[in-house]
Amino acid sequence: MHEITLQLADEEAMTAFGARLATVTQGHGLIFLDGDLGMGKTTLSRGLIRGLGHTGSVKSPTFTLVEPYEIGDIRAFHFDLYRLVDPEELEYMGIRDYFDEDALCLIEWPDKGAGFLPKPDLTITIRPHNTGRLLTLTPQGSRGESWCAALAPEYK
Amino acid sequence: MPQTKHLLADPQALSADNLAPLPRRAPSAHKGQFGHVLLVGGDRGFGGSITLSAQAALRCGAGLVSLATRPEHVPAALVRVPEVMALGVSSANQLMGVLAHASVVVVGPGLGQAPWGRSLLSAAAQAKMPQVWDADALNLLSNAVIMLAPGSVITPHPGEAARLLGISTGQVQADRPAAARALVKKYSVVCVLKGAGSLVAGLNGELAICSHGHPAMATAGLGDVLAGVIGALLAQGMGAYEAACLAVWLHARAGEQQGQLGRGLAASDLIPAIRQLLEEHAPCTK
Numbered sequence: 007m008h009e010i011t012l013q014l015a016d017e018e019a020m021t022a023f024g025a026r027l028a029t030v031t032q033g034h035g036l037i038f039l040d041g042d043l044g045m046g047k048t049t050l051s052r053g054l055i056r057g058l059g060h061t062g063s064v065k066s067p068t069f070t071l072v073e074p075y076e077i078g079d080i081r082a083f084h085f086d087l088y089r090l091v092d093p094e095e096l097e098y099m100g101i102r103d104y105f106d107e108d109a110l111c112l113i114e115w116p117d118k119g120a121g122f123l124p125k126p127d128l129t130i131t132i133r134p135h136n137t138g139r140l141l142t143l144t145p146q147g148s149r150g151e152s153w154c155a156a157l158a159p160e161y162k
Numbered sequence: 163m164p165q166t167k168h169l170l171a172d173p174q175a176l177s178a179d180n181l182a183p184l185p186r187r188a189p190s191a192h193k194g195q196f197g198h199v200l201l202v203g204g205d206r207g208f209g210g211s212i213t214l215s216a217q218a219a220l221r222c223g224a225g226l227v228s229l230a231t232r233p234e235h236v237p238a239a240l241v242r243v244p245e246v247m248a249l250g251v252s253s254a255n256q257l258m259g260v261l262a263h264a265s266v267v268v269v270g271p272g273l274g275q276a277p278w279g280r281s282l283l284s285a286a287a288q289a290k291m292p293q294v295w296d297a298d299a300l301n302l303l304s305n306a307v308i309m310l311a312p313g314s315v316i317t318p319h320p321g322e323a324a325r326l327l328g329i330s331t332g333q334v335q336a337d338r339p340a341a342a343r344a345l346v347k348k349y350s351v352v353c354v355l356k357g358a359g360s361l362v363a364g365l366n367g368e369l370a371i372c373s374h375g376h377p378a379m380a381t382a383g384l385g386d387v388l389a390g391v392i393g394a395l396l397a398q399g400m401g402a403y404e405a406a407c408l409a410v411w412l413h414a415r416a417g418e419q420q421g422q423l424g425r426g427l428a429a430s431d432l433i434p435a436i437r438q439l440l441e442e443h444a445p446c447t448k
Contacts, residue, residue: 069306070284071277074254083255099277100253
């Protein structure tokens with residue numbers, strides 16, 4: 007397990023990192039985004055989804071729980087589980103089906119869905135650091151490790 | 163400016179004389195020319211509502227009709243309307259494939275406001291074809307910032323209109339034309355404000371009122387039928403305002419006819435009556 011940490015100075019850097027993540031993942035895999043309100047989870051997601059080639063707006067899925075994107079052959083789902091009342095609600099919205107076809111799934115507030123989500127390829131934890139952000143990338147499994155291996159040299 | 167000429171005028175009363183017709187069909191017509199309506203809704207406990215919408219869309223001449231609902235509602239829907247392509251969807255992911263094939267989407271009847279309905283609505287909201295948003299889709303819309311696709315229609319009753327505008331139902335009813343116009347402005351869609359004296363408001367300031375109807379129409383499922391009728395007319399190439407006007411008139415006239423039989427009108431009773439009225443208004447062939 008090779009955890010990596012990186013510092014991002016501002017929103018622009020967060021968006022650019024999202025775009026890098028898009029390239030590294032090639033639009034497949036499961037990523038958890040941890041961090042308090044206002045940490046930039048949605049900014050990172052926006053950078054990633056735009057990085058996959060989406061040209062329209064990227065809205066926060068806080069109310070709808072999930073925003074789907076179809077970008078050429080790539081399917082991406084951006085989840086925000088903040089308003090989930092009970093993790094079991096995920097079962098009623100067919101959560102498992104989203105993970106069947108190896109689409110890219112980004113999940114904000116994964117703790118709210120504990121017990122009903124599979125193990126992610128990567129967990130990104132965002133914390134404040136000076137005026138910017140400190141990101142910890144924790145891979146779980148070989149796919150996440152290969153992403154981290156690709157990113158590590160760029161963010162030393 | 164021409165687009166403001168209707169703004170302060172009284173609403174136009176809908177009648178057979180001022181409604182747009184559907185074009186006649188050529189002898190060589192095929193189903194691909196009359197659109198593909200996809201109906202999305204029917205969470206647990208509400209499978210009937212979206213099935214009624216599908217039946218209405220089919221009976222108003224849509225070329226193809228698909229239904230996306232809870233998997234457990236599919237067998238019942240197939241028994242009721244085997245002509246409809248019924249697809250069980252348990253997630254927005256499963257909806258996306260079928261969305262790509264539709265030319266018009268009707269979303270909302272029986273959709274509910276739970277995560278299932280919310281996630282399906284988010285998939286529909288990303289699609290670009292004209293849509294009819296009804297019932298729970300409107301309740302969800304009032305909580306979210308979503309732009310509907312061009313050429314779409316919303317069909318609120320006064321309570322839903324009030325939530326969408328953030329005012330009371332009393333305020334909506336006190337000035338219904340103003341409420342209908344405010345919704346057109348807010349969402350850039352055609353608005354059907356339901357209730358006795360249904361109003362249709364268009365994007366260029368058009369406003370029409372339907373003075374037909376019957377108290378026997380005060381029953382469940384009537385709105386589901388209306389949404390399906392609008393969807394079928396859109397699919398056959400009518401503009402959003404013209405489709406909404408014709409659908410509202412057909413629906414109210416059918417309700418008048420069926421209402422003569424008294425209390426106990428079932429929403430599905432309207433569907434054959436609407437079909438007949440549509441044929442009288444705009445015959446399929448010469």
